[in-house]
Amino acid sequence: MPKVALVMGSKSDCEICMPAVKILKKFGVDVTVRIISAHRTPEEAHSFSSGAIDSGYEVIIAAAGKAAHLAGVIASFTTLPVIGIPVKSSTLDGLDSLLSMVQMPGGIPVACVAINGAENAGLLALQILSLKYPEIMKKLSNYKNDMAAAVAADDAQLQKEFCL
Numbered sequence: 001m002p003k004v005a006l007v008m009g010s011k012s013d014c015e016i017c018m019p020a021v022k023i024l025k026k027f028g029v030d031v032t033v034r035i036i037s038a039h040r041t042p043e044e045a046h047s048f049s050s051g052a053i054d055s056g057y058e059v060i061i062a063a064a065g066k067a068a069h070l071a072g073v074i075a076s077f078t079t080l081p082v083i084g085i086p087v088k089s090s091t092l093d094g095l096d097s098l099l100s101m102v103q104m105p106g107g108i109p110v111a112c113v114a115i116n117g118a119e120n121a122g123l124l125a126l127q128i129l130s131l132k133y134p135e136i137m138k139k140l141s142n143y144k145n146d147m148a149a150a151v152a153a154d155d156a157q158l159q160k161e162f163c164l
């Protein structure tokens, strides 16, 4: 079973992260959820990320708000792909989190989704895993087809309501 770690900087990030957990589980991926802070528990951030490959993880998702260094710190200690979720947790509407996460210096990439974009973080993790797991690729293809069918149904309904 593929294994993803979802790490958040604080318990207060939990609700925002749930769509990522939900979509990963829906696709049959084993998710470990942890609270590890780049600032409050930096030693744990180090030991978790440097041991992540040996622990069997294949992708790491890191969610954090404010001065959101968690994804970058994790990425600095592992060669696994790291996906960041900037959390809207401050008076700056999450722009601080987004910029802290996305503006990584050369050499240490973090794939950053939208502010509070947890579901996309889960989907991006699935797309990475799909390169190795054909059953996930198949499920992703079905997922996209279902999404397109739902939009087409909405379109048809709207046309019925407004274009008569």
Ligand code: RP5
Pocket: 008, 009, 010, 011, 012, 013, 037, 063, 064, 065, 066, 067, 087, 089
């Ligand atoms: C970050 O600071 C966390 O990721 C969280 O989004 C933000 C606020 O944390 P709390 O003060 O709510 O614990 O480290």
